[in-house]
Amino acid sequence: MPFRAAGVIGWPIFQSRSPAIHNYWMGKYGIPGTYIAMPVQPGRVGPALRGLAALGFAGCNVTLPHKERAAEIVDTIDAVGQRTGAVNLIVVQPDGSLSGFNKDCYGFIESVREQEPLWRAAGGPAVVLGAGGAARSVVLALMDEGSTEIRLINRTHGRTEQLAALVGGPVRVLHWGDREAALAGATMVVNTTNQGMIGQPALELRLHDLPANAVVCDIIYNPLETPLLGAARARGNRVVDGLGMLLHQARPAFEAWFGVSPEITAELRTSIEATLR
Ligand SMILES: NC(=O)c1ccc[n+]([C@@H]2O[C@H](COP(=O)([O-])OP(=O)(O)OC[C@H]3O[C@@H](n4cnc5c(N)ncnc54)[C@H](OP(=O)(O)O)[C@@H]3O)[C@@H](O)[C@H]2O)c1
Structure with missing residues (x-):
């Protein structure tokens, strides 16, 4: 070769x-x-x-x-x-x-499937925080997976309107100030902002209105356990970290270049985790 x-x-x-x-x-x-x-x-x-x-x-x-x-x-x-x-x-x-x-949409959904196999998109509303590039992929992935309501919230409101217009579908645009109330009745929350990333402050989001059975995802992977995931875990919510998305989007890339469908082994995950904060 x-x-x-x-x-x-x-x-x-x-x-x-x-x-x-x-x-x-x-x-x-x-x-x-x-x-x-x-x-x-x-x-x-x-x-x-x-x-x-x-x-x-x-x-x-x-x-x-x-x-x-x-x-x-x-x-x-x-x-x-x-x-x-x-x-x-x-x-x-x-x-x-x-x-x-x-392959970001694929990576996000495959990571959720791997870490939360019982979660179903059609089971209830999803809240997506952020309206940047990654949010586009997450919103489309949730739509394609069968979400019937996506509550989209971003600090700069105009970007939520633009994203909703771009993707169409069951997207409800809400204001940044309403982000905590928007958690009521949700079955999933996804942070796609950069808040909580290494070098950035934590995402300001109190979770008291979030149902206990909701899944909380952060697509940030450094740190692996963001303040949001830590707070969610502490109150009993299940969590999906951002490293899974990175690993899963990499699989189809490797296969497309080299003709081998690679496995995400525990050894690989552990070795990457060891390089994170
Ligand atoms: N796990 C993975 O494979 C993966 C893949 C892609 C991205 N990511 C991560 O996802 C995050 C976002 O990436 P991106 O490509 O979407 O970046 P981006 O296009 O630059 O978007 C950044 C987002 O963060 C928001 N934001 C920035 N500062 C904020 C603040 N102080 N308060 C509230 N919101 C704030 C922005 O809101 P405004 O519109 O108001 O500025 C925007 O919604 C990054 O941490 C990136 O590392 C992970």
Whole structure:
């Protein structure tokens, strides 16, 4: 098998755990090659992606802040990428053209399925906090999974209106000041803001109106246990951490590049967890 390369573009990129995930799988499945973090400045995404074929890359992942720009550059784009206007996976085709995919929706839902197999989207309202790029993927994933009511709340209200218009479906736009009242009757809450991430303050959200049987998800994975997840766990709610989403979106990428469907082993999860705060 020829030596293969893949990587992730982002800015900044030093914090990415994707190299550790893909290099673990390359070793486990005996694929000769490497996966690297590539710092690509805003404004340089086009030249960077167009260089992939000549550099012998099988493809790359795309992370903040480049997912939307990459969606404009690729030659073909999958249905989820079209609906979100963002791609996080690029595959270099044999003719050098670039195929773009969005696997964040898949990663989020697979992580929920793995960590909370009894949860059903149609079981009741979901509350999504945030209206950035990740929120788009989470809202679409919940819709496709059968959610009948998604209560969407963001600090900057105009972005919730834009996201609701983009995705359509059963999205109810609420105001940031109403976020605690919005928890009443919910069966799931998802934090897609950056609040609670390492270097950021905790998300300000008291959970007293949240039913005890609701599942609380945070897509932040560093720290693994955000203040929100800690508070939810302390009052008896079940929780889904953000590392599962990262691991599950990586699986179809690895398979698309190297033809092997990789396993998320306990050893892999533990090794990534050991690098988190
Ligand atoms: N686990 C995974 O695989 C995965 C994948 C993607 C993203 N993520 C994580 O998800 C988070 C969001 O990513 P993104 O791509 O959606 O980023 P983004 O597009 O920059 O969106 C950031 C979101 O955070 C909100 N926010 C920022 N500061 C806030 C504050 N002080 N109070 C309340 N809300 C605030 C923003 O609200 P405004 O609109 O008001 O600014 C916006 O909704 C990041 O922590 C990222 O690491 C995880």
